[in-house]
Amino acid sequence: xLVTRREFLKTSAFTAGVAITGMGFAxxxxxxxxxQLRKNIEGATRTxxxxxxxxxxxGFVVHASGGKVINIEGDADHPxxxxxxxxxxxxxxxxxxxxxxxxxTKVRYRAAGATEWEEKSWEWVxxxxxxxxxxxxxxxFTETNEAGKTVNRTLGIGSLGSAAxxxxxxxxxxxxLRALGLVYVEHQARN
Ligand code: SF4
Numbered sequence: 001x002l003v004t005r006r007e008f009l010k011t012s013a014f015t016a017g018v019a020i021t022g023m024g025f026a027x028x029x030x031x032x033x034x035x036q037l038r039k040n041i042e043g044a045t046r047t048x049x050x051x052x053x054x055x056x057x058x059g060f061v062v063h064a065s066g067g068k069v070i071n072i073e074g075d076a077d078h079p080x081x082x083x084x085x086x087x088x089x090x091x092x093x094x095x096x097x098x099x100x101x102x103x104x105t106k107v108r109y110r111a112a113g114a115t116e117w118e119e120k121s122w123e124w125v126x127x128x129x130x131x132x133x134x135x136x137x138x139x140x141f142t143e144t145n146e147a148g149k150t151v152n153r154t155l156g157i158g159s160l161g162s163a164a165x166x167x168x169x170x171x172x173x174x175x176x177l178r179a180l181g182l183v184y185v186e187h188q189a190r191n
Contacts, residue, residue, distance in 0.1 A: 004077055037071070040070060040071065041063040041070065041071050043065065044063035044064060044065040044070055044071070045063065045064045046061060046062070046063055047061070047064065048060070048061055048062075048075055049062055051085075051088075051089045052095075052163065053088045053092075053163060053164070054088070054163045054188070055163045055187070056080060057080055058074065058075075058078065058081035058085060058089055059075035059078025059079075059080060060072050060073065060074060060075055060078075060085070060089070061073055061074075061075045062096075068096075068098060068099075069093065069096035069097075069099060072092045072093045072096070073085075074089070106119055107120045107121065107122060107124075107125045109125065133157065133180070136154070136156045137154050137157060137180060137181065140154045140155060140156030141153070141181055142154070153182070153183050154180065154181045154182060155184070157180070157182055157184070158182070159182055159184065159185050160186050160188055162188070163187065163188055
């Protein structure tokens with residue numbers, strides 16, 4: 001019989017629970033919590049995903065019901081984290097739309113020297129970013145270095161990120177940055 005890692009861990013946890021209870025330890029609250037969680041996710045859609053926070057790439061299971069994410073937990077079948085999660089990964093649930101009222105869902109802009117934030121559209125802010133990139137690149141682009149060697153680069157713009165992108169997005173992003181002539185390209189998950 002083929003037993004998945006998840007089933008194995010469930011069976012082991014149950015056996016350990018029975019053994020420890022037999023030794024006089026009470027596991028009531030833990031069992032009650034697990035039982036409640038199982039009830040909450042009953043009938044929910046189960047999808048596996050990868051944590052977007054860093055390059056370790058831990059696997060998670062997302063439970064959704066009624067168009068809403070109701071639970072996210074470490075994927076016991078995933079070879080990297082084997083069901084575990086660091087403190088950032090443990091807080092993934094609050095990333096899902098509607099689960100955290102403190103998350104910003106609109107563009108906020110504060111002009112240089114201003115004290116108040118303004119609400120702006122995505123069209124406006126993307127246009128602003130493009131205009132500033134172009135102005136900085138025009139101002140700092142150099143075709144040759146001091147030795148006269150062709151470099152076609154700008155040292156006036158840098159890029160940091162992003163662990164949350166997949167391979168194809170990273171490929172496109174690199175092409176875009178190199179086409180602009182960026183040299184300072186870094187990734188926050190590199191350590
Ligand atoms: S942030 Fe934590 S849970 Fe997410 S991939 Fe990195 S180590 Fe794993």
